[in-house]
Amino acid sequence: MTKEVIRQEDVVIRFAGDSGDGMQITGGQFSDSTAKVGNDLATFPDYPSEIRAPAGTRAGVSGFQIHFSASDIYTPGDAPDVLVAMNPAALIVNYKDLKQGGTIIANTGSFTERDLAKAKLDSNPLEDGTLDGYRVVPVDINQRVLEILKDSELSKKAILRCKNFYTLGMMYWLYSRPLESTITWLDSKFASKPEIADANKKALQAGFNLAETLELFQGRFRVDACRDLEPGTYRNIIGNEAIAVGLATGAELAGLKPLLGSYPITPATDILQYLSAMKNFDVVTLQMEDEIAGICSAIGGSYAGRLGITTTSGPGMALKTEALGLAVITELPLVIVNVQRAGPSTGLPTKVEQSDLLQSIFGRNGEAPIPVIACATPGDAFECTVEACRIAVEFMTPVILLSDNYIANGTEPWKLPIIEDLPKINTYIAKEGEEYLPYKRDERLVRKWAAPGVKGLEHRIGGLEKDERGGVSHDPENHELMSHLREDKIMGIRETIPTPQPTGDENSKLLIISWGSPYGAIRSATEQMNLEGSNITHLHLRHLWPMPHGLQEIFEKYDRIVIPEMNLGQLRKVLTMCYPSIKFESYTKIQGKPFTAYQLKARFAEILEEM
């Protein structure tokens, strides 16, 4: 029986199950195969906040959402078309997000009385009408897997662990994906345990076959290769890895070796982990005793001639405040990555927010200017990171790079740069034999760098106010001069950053400004609305301090300017301060969850209505 293959433009699937059900692997495999098929895609995982919440409970639900498309997309999608629910808790926590009329594939084998009780359910939602309006596809995956693998030597528990590959097989059939890349992956992953690889491969194929054979689905779907992807080599990249790769790249482009001083903290830890695995790239990673030691060792690393880096998140960023001042006054290059999470204090450590902007720009004692840039997507994170390295090294300054929880763990296909095309980063390093004044500046107000080990350049630096020679100076005029020089140097970075280009046509009267990860949802929303006949302009700001030239002229063209932010309006405050003649409006969401394009469209439509 061959089923009709329906062509779809884009699809959103969410895999949801217990933490132990392997949903992240399932999602990851589906993403890889989807990338290979040539779709554009974006993914986002949703972990429980506990390490191992009790099995079967709502707190223990782990999810993975993938959005894939035949055209450019910018977010992991708002409402899933399909929800795969491995147990009642996963179902009940997730079904409300589903599109009207969406499909739910439910593993009925895990809907026993006990399972329902663990999920705090009195009745079975598959039967009690809860899911009216959705298309439910019940499959007893447990049972099927046990049957297929009944001859296996594996324990029952181990056999049941193959559930997720069975599910994956069904989805591969449904969306016409090839099995090969997953089979290859299983072979290499379980190279030393071939019996496990085999069992999973069997389960995968069986799931595929079941979907093919039975009348489970109305039809089969196809999402064509993305027509908008530029030619090139791609890889699927997760935000934190993009930053790690960007750091290594930035250092290399400057001819420097990186030294990362860090302390684990969710959701920034992965960057430390990725860089720890790059030892053959001569990356030094120091897992220090705390965040203060993290940044201080990075400062020491920079002093000694490496590119100092430190990575952290909210509370850790707070701890680095004092040392940031030292980096400012000594004028050493330093990249500080803050993967923001929901605050204040410990807040919601596994949830997204962009509420550290004001702190990044203003949060230090004394006049201590630091450039701030923010990345928008996993792919953009690479570029922003290289840019952060450029500014740090070319201007001898600490630079704060803001990411967030959503970018950190999200993925998208990343078009790999041609290595030779990447522009070099200039260093300003004093040489043996030259007369060296540590705080003598060039026309850009930048001082030269001299690392220990070079004969004749011996000098002292420190946290006290200094004169050109680096000596301590209590001279009032010198302090005023130095304060202005430090400020002007940072403001001078503007000369090296482009004015961002708004998208949208000439006649638009509504400007939406994005910074950081809401970029994707805002871009989706505005593009969709423009396709639907609205006229909205979108402007994305990568450089947040200093602000690029030319913004005033852009802002003046619009009747209304709205800034959606996952905070209480921080960029609005900064822009108001910098462009007081312009009226900026906030649209805020501070729920530890990203904006959806849907929600933005609704709000933008309201605004257009009002205009």
Next chain:
Amino acid sequence: MTKEVIRQEDVVIRFAGDSGDGMQITGGQFSDSTAKVGNDLATFPDYPSEIRAPAGTRAGVSGFQIHFSASDIYTPGDAPDVLVAMNPAALIVNYKDLKQGGTIIANTGSFTERDLAKAKLDSNPLEDGTLDGYRVVPVDINQRVLEILKDSELSKKAILRCKNFYTLGMMYWLYSRPLESTITWLDSKFASKPEIADANKKALQAGFNLAETLELFQGRFRVDACRDLEPGTYRNIIGNEAIAVGLATGAELAGLKPLLGSYPITPATDILQYLSAMKNFDVVTLQMEDEIAGICSAIGGSYAGRLGITTTSGPGMALKTEALGLAVITELPLVIVNVQRAGPSTGLPTKVEQSDLLQSIFGRNGEAPIPVIACATPGDAFECTVEACRIAVEFMTPVILLSDNYIANGTEPWKLPIIEDLPKINTYIAKEGEEYLPYKRDERLVRKWAAPGVKGLEHRIGGLEKDERGGVSHDPENHELMSHLREDKIMGIRETIPTPQPTGDENSKLLIISWGSPYGAIRSATEQMNLEGSNITHLHLRHLWPMPHGLQEIFEKYDRIVIPEMNLGQLRKVLTMCYPSIKFESYTKIQGKPFTAYQLKARFAEILEEM
């Protein structure tokens, strides 16, 4: 020989000598006697930054300036009328500040070749024309003191230590001050060493007599008791002590006992020292291992039902950033005193600056609003401190109180409040037997406080987002609600703070805004200019976050609004953000030195010219 007594309105004297010359004591004694005479006064010391710079060097000069007057004054004065210079270094470092034609009393006994060399002088400034245009009164104080005390049992070194009291005696004669209070002080200070007390008393009297006898001075001066001082009991208070007294008072008015957790740092250390000496007031002071432990122990103290306090300066404030977030999310009362000093980083630790404002308002990860208030003068510091305690306790919130190096060490006569008139501070404390939800709020959005030890109120608090019951909550809507509630609570403080009243008349078109210690110089400058026929309005802001109601209406009345600040324009940034329709101009000085009224008048006159 009786000399004419000339009446003067106000006088500025600067005592300057080597660190070992006792200039701070001399100045302090002169202040006390001057206060007793009923003058208004303001003083400011100027210490060397080294503990003991080599004797006789420029780096070792210690100064003390006093301004006293028959009418209200607000600053320690711009240019001294009289400079007392105990050695060449003191002379050369200070004489340029003197008023045109001012008087220099020079201790010629310390102008030997060696003394000149130590001060890096090639020739004797008393003789080489350097001091042309000043009136120089040379006295060989060393010699005089040795003569007078030649019968003393004291060593020559000890005898020479009486120099400063000899000098003080001369100045007492010159400005018609009584000797009594100093004699009393010497008797009590050296109760156990009467020979030292006697020697100093002899020197004091001899200095007085010398001035009386010889034709050293053209005449004798009198500054009448201040006609503007309100009736009441006064005491001369130094800024840091005013804060210590204010903290004890604030706690008492709330019926609480204070607990200070702190770590020494210049210029805030004195507050810890004053409070450490208040043990019989049941003040617990914990000198902790660092600033983080300082604030954390204070948070612990507040949790346990005391009024938690922490005191620090710039770099220490930076270190407290993370814990401030904890205080915000747990909503515990806490007073954080930041005695600002010149930054960034270690900067100029003994110099004044007000560059921590932006950090105070914005410098935390997450949305973590904290009220900020700043004191203007030593006397005002008491009131501001009590106000900080009020807000902390009545709104269950951390409060940042900003002072600075200039207030910390300056003195002025402080009219003591009538104890009974001080308004009580309300506490909102849960009682045994009531049902207690830790984060249930009243109409002001304030939660109740319940300290361990009360039966039945057991509860848990922490840094994770919580619901009303204090339990951890990952609910998105709850996080949004809590974020807004915390913000709104702080903004609600406005309802309890008065709109500040501008001084000056209706028709003024120029508004000068002050915050913090420039208040005095700005008030002097504007009052003087208005007396001289200008029309300038002065508005002082004590509450910097949230801003009081009614400012927009005030601002709208003026054509130009200028904010003099010892930073690069921080309040201007905040005001622009809050009142974007108003144009604010900065007049900044970032030299580690306060504004002078003179300098401000010049600038204001220019502005009036332009208008």
Next chain:
Amino acid sequence: MSDLNVLKPKDLKSDQEVRWCPGCGDYAILNSVQKTLAGMGIPKENMVMVSGIGCSSRFPYYMDTYGFHSIHGRANAIATGVKSANPDLSVWIITGDGDGLSIGGNHMIHSLRRNVDLKIILFNNRIYGLTKGQYSPTTPIGTRTKTSPVGSVDRPFNPIQLALGAGASFVARTIDTKPKHMASVLEAAAAHKGSAFVEVLQNCVIFNDGAWDQWTSKANRDENTVELVDGQPMIYGKDKDKGISFDSCHANTVSADEASVWTLEHNSPVPAFVASQLDHMPGLPIPIGVMRANDEPVYDEDVHAQIAQEIEKNGKGTLKDIIYAGDTWVVK
């Protein structure tokens, strides 16, 4: 809670669902603490649990006492404030090898030095649990973790030695899987006046399973641990046939009848230090039990004693005393 102030362990259970991984060693510690604390005769309202951040630091939520789940590494500083504010409280710190020894190391050593009357339970699982498996300051050299993919190069702390070096007045070690032993150690800690530092060897089933097995597993425990009991010879082994003897500066393994007697009666930390060195020596067992318990001046007591003494001496200060102090004068 009964009116007679006799608490049962369940009176100390909060209504929060315990959220550690199934099989985590933390559960046993929670039970033990509830049992011990219930039996101490301390009114429940005087119990305060303070923690930092980590799996272990979730502990206060599970206790129906006053509790403060604070920020990473700062529990000791916060608890110092709590105890100094009100010395009547029984203040317990729950911390981990990351929380208490990595980021919180400074507050740890300083609270031990000051001898604040705090009961400190350090859950040592030799890993950062909550952040999913990075090496900690107690992870043995060479361990592969997420941040040390080719093995860690950091030498670990011996927490007992660190505490002794900081001047701790009470130091003990116990094991998550030995509830009775744990209870006895916790009781001794609670009874001690001053800081009590208790290291619990705890298993993290997820990220560092079996980290202590070579000493504490059923199979190894008898041969590889020695229980120090005050006044008893230090003997161990399945057949209680082995002993530890101390000679000049060193501990050796000997036959049981030659074992030295372990005694807590000395005010020097040296014997505890000698004992703590045992498991650094090949073939010697790891010591558990109370390793030091000595009366020393207690910080919070002395802080309040000084206050009392100053009040005694100068009278209780009033606002008037503070405000109308120093040289005052009257303007009419």
Next chain:
Amino acid sequence: MSDLNVLKPKDLKSDQEVRWCPGCGDYAILNSVQKTLAGMGIPKENMVMVSGIGCSSRFPYYMDTYGFHSIHGRANAIATGVKSANPDLSVWIITGDGDGLSIGGNHMIHSLRRNVDLKIILFNNRIYGLTKGQYSPTTPIGTRTKTSPVGSVDRPFNPIQLALGAGASFVARTIDTKPKHMASVLEAAAAHKGSAFVEVLQNCVIFNDGAWDQWTSKANRDENTVELVDGQPMIYGKDKDKGISFDSCHANTVSADEASVWTLEHNSPVPAFVASQLDHMPGLPIPIGVMRANDEPVYDEDVHAQIAQEIEKNGKGTLKDIIYAGDTWVVK
């Protein structure tokens, strides 16, 4: 500096005027360091002095080497970065009892634990000098200072014990007024591979004058200090008639001929700990000299050894390797 790379102490003097109080013990330490470092054969450009904040921390300004006067308490963390960035450098830390043991205590114990190859000189004057006289973590109980007007209630650290507790591989103590002894200790520290912790008993003439006099003044020194010399009996006293002997876990004073021989040849920190306890015991002298020197894995070496090994194994990574990693595909 001569071309032959033979440095004289004056080659290490910077042009900055030394600004400590006349009579401060810091001067002697500066001289000693200049002398020792000049004689070590280390190229001047490879010397780096890192300090925190305090009187003592002004030190780097006075050395004509590379220097970093950083922020309070963080010298060890910064120096860890410097040394790990470039293990060829000779990195010295200058710190005080406040800088290194109070605010900087955590970085101190962790750098000792890791055994980073840093030479740490702790100027212990038992007071905060730069902030003008508050008690520090080494100030004896009961001391009246500006922040303890009726006497401090904090028990002090014994810095040697703290370092040993943290696992320090090299620990020594010397005295500002004994230049020869100081030089010998500094030489030993410089020669040691790994962290070397040197406590210098230093006099602050202004805020804590005579703090060490009971042990180190001319009058008391002979009777109240004992110099530990590797392989020599521990004897002391004006007439060299007294000795120290170690018996089971304790040190005693005995006649000189009964003195035990001090030896550094053991990899246990116990003997050093026993010795460090001496001055806690009434009537016993304070030990000075090298108290522990043991070869242990060196952090910065191992960090770079792993890098070398991974390059050896996988080849030196290129940008292409990192960027074009994992599953890639081509869109045409």
